Amino acid sequence: MKTTLESVVIKFAGDSGDGMQLAGTLFTDTTAVLGNEIATFPDFPSEIRAPQGTVAGVSGFQVHFGTSGVHSPGDAPDVLVAMNPAALKANLHNLKPACTILIDVDSFGKKDIEKAGFVTSPLEDESLSDYKVIDAPITSLTKAALADLGLDNKSADRCKNMFTLGMVFWLFSEPLEQTIAFFEQKFKKNPTIGEANIIALKAGYNYALTVEAIKSSFTVLPAKKKPGVYRNITGNQATAWGLMAAAKKAGKPLFLGSYPITPATDIMHELTKHKWAEIKVFQAEDEIAGICSTIGAAFAGNVAVTTTSGPGMALKTEAIGLAVMTELPIVIVNVQRGGPSTGLPTKTEQSDLLQAIWGRNGESPVVVISASTPADCFDWAFEATRIALEHMTPVILLTESYLGNGAEPWKIKTLNQLPEIKPLTLETKDASWRPYNRDDEKLARKWVVPGTPEMQHRIGGLEKDECTGCVSHNPQNHEVMVNIRSEKVARVANFIPEQRYKGKDAKKLLVVGWGGQFGILFGAVNELQKEGKDIAFTHFNYINPLPKNTAEIFSKFDKILVCELNKGQFANYLRAVLPQFNYEQYNKVQGLPFTVKELKAKFNELLEEK
């Protein structure tokens, strides 16, 4: 029996050594080529060396794909692949009713079951009775399929993820060619291993086809995406590429000064591969050196960026103040994770917002913007760089773990399609120039870099005289300079597009979001709009300054509900800058994204209220 579905969520879960990330990625690649809408999210174990077979060591990869309605990696899976009892245990609380569960029974020995924290075997008691369970002896079948290759036990064992993937491909009537091509390419130098993976993949597919145990399979019709050339991209890769594109458009080398930190390090990994594109990646001795080298590189005329996550952001605080004071163009990317302190390094949260906006000593305004999907990290990294260079200010770009590690198809852009970036450099002597002279429109100073003849000057963290640029302790001058720096950031609002919202006819409830929860919020509002509910949605990427028409949008609605993964930071910010409105909050701080289900319940509750 075949069921045709609009969209499906699959979760691949197993021990961190079970190769679930690879299985998930290969499934995604095939699905993407078929033209489906896709969103993925990997769920790494929080401890790298968590004991085998325990819930703490479970690694997951969730993929949501379909014809329409794919705005996020999805709430709960329709299909769960559980390579061991721990993987089952870790996901049992979050399954759709009638979910299909694919289990490797070979790994359900008594000891494995106990290790995962089950009292009795879930295969024997009633706990899985609501689900469709496909129990296959995956490990032993994989080994049997590979018997002729003469592989050692461990190498044969490693191929069980491909056996499983073969079964999943059959479930969704998807072809194997792309995955086979991947292994042929990847293991050119070690063809036996490549062959073993291909054999396991085919064996899994054929097993699923033959065995009667699998009673149903699904078909997902391809989506109608905009024509064009696509690729799958994670948020961190898109961020790196957006920065690269911006530096090219500005005609300057890109400098990254950074220190490894989860979940931001992949941006550095990506950039350092591309030295050919005149990219300078400096792995500093600590977070502070990361940003300080970035400030030095900006002073010397590079497009300068530092990347980090929450705790690193805290360490960079003083130096961000220096960049504010010296009005140098730098971009600070914070891939947020759960905090405070070390917090939840591998989990997602949006709780660094107020730190970004206000978390420095003194009056220290910076531009704050955020990305909303994995692929649009490209655009927002580009935009952050543009604003920094064209307004001579530090810009903080907030993404989050959920975006950085999540992936979706990206309609590939070319450099030609991107706008020019015009840095405010001054390269020839101008007699009237002073280091802190400004243009009238933006209030930005000029970027005169060392090496420019006859323009030597000194900058620094001490307050400077408005006119001469020399150190000044004059009280009036200080107030003038504080106001100028703040007005300079405020005026960025004159150079950004207006805020948009979805639901022109709605009056009752406006859902407000920001950052990486876009897809889920959009999906939830969309479903209620289809039901004819009086609800609208607006999502912020520009946070400081806000788009100029923000108040105008807010004034159209009876209720405003701000949804975010923290205790209400954006809501509190809005209360401070637009105090004329009343803001209700929906918050979650579990290190997890929202679910469409919980959002809809909250929206309905507010819609039903008088």
Added chain:
Amino acid sequence: MEATTLQCLFKPKDYASDQEVKWCPGCGDYAIISAVQKAFSELNLKKEDVAIISGIGCSSRFPYYMDTYGFHTIHGRPAAVATGVKLANPSLSVWMISGDGDSLAIGGNHFIHAVRRNINFNLILFNNEIYGLTKGQYSPTSERGKITKSSPFGTVESPFSVGELVLGAQGQFYARVPDTDVKLMAQVMIEAEKHQGLSMVEVLQNCVIFNDKTHAAITAKENKANNQLILEHGKPMLFGENNSKGLRLNGLALEVVTIGENGITEKDILVHDAHAKSTILHNMLIQMKLPEFPIAMGVIRNADAPVFDHGFTAQIEQQKASSKYETIDDLFVSGNTFTIN
């Protein structure tokens, strides 16, 4: 005529900015800035090609007084900022100005890593063994037992030995100079600029206000001959009135000997090899203390080793030459892509 003009692009005082110098009268910093200006002039440095990066402290006001590019950064971080400047534009002549508090306390981490990487800039450390700007607290180079505002009963901690720290961090250039000898300071700064890699110059600087005469036993005019051994590469290690004394190796230790006594001649005296790869003798020279030994001055170590910014830049050039991508557009369409019609 042209040759002479080239030889002297700027006079030392041409490097001074129009800002009023605000160090206390009698502060050792005045002599240091003169020496730097003299060195710049002799090196024919173009003002626009020099970037002076400082941290926080009395010494760190330095860039404001020089008519070059300058950046007065934050406490402890000038090494990290200077690293960014040098990597962003390796053709600049980068000078970092710092103090014992700035580089060895709050900025210790950046300091050792800049030294370890051997990045090609000059690090001038004004060591006055005290915090001047915050008005007199002990620093990481204050001697044990030092009584200061923050140690009224004397400190109970030992100071860093700056030279040993530098060598321990894989430093390849280390010089020590007194702030009383402008000529020697200028010579050493010239050598520092010529050396490829991180060049560390420790200046024994006098803070007249909070730690006056702390180095006087070494630097005072009447002590100079007997208490300073001014090292020059390839020259015997002689000191004292009329160079009457010298150093020789006795077993595994250094020994002060007098020429003419016990049949000692100049031939017995050690000859300074600043270029030696081994740090053993350099460390022994650094460790010499009064009253048994004179204090070693001048360029103690000047060795060759791979330079960080050279390697950093070379890798970029190499990747440019060998990459399969020509433009970012090539990268974006590489690997797995798919077309939707």
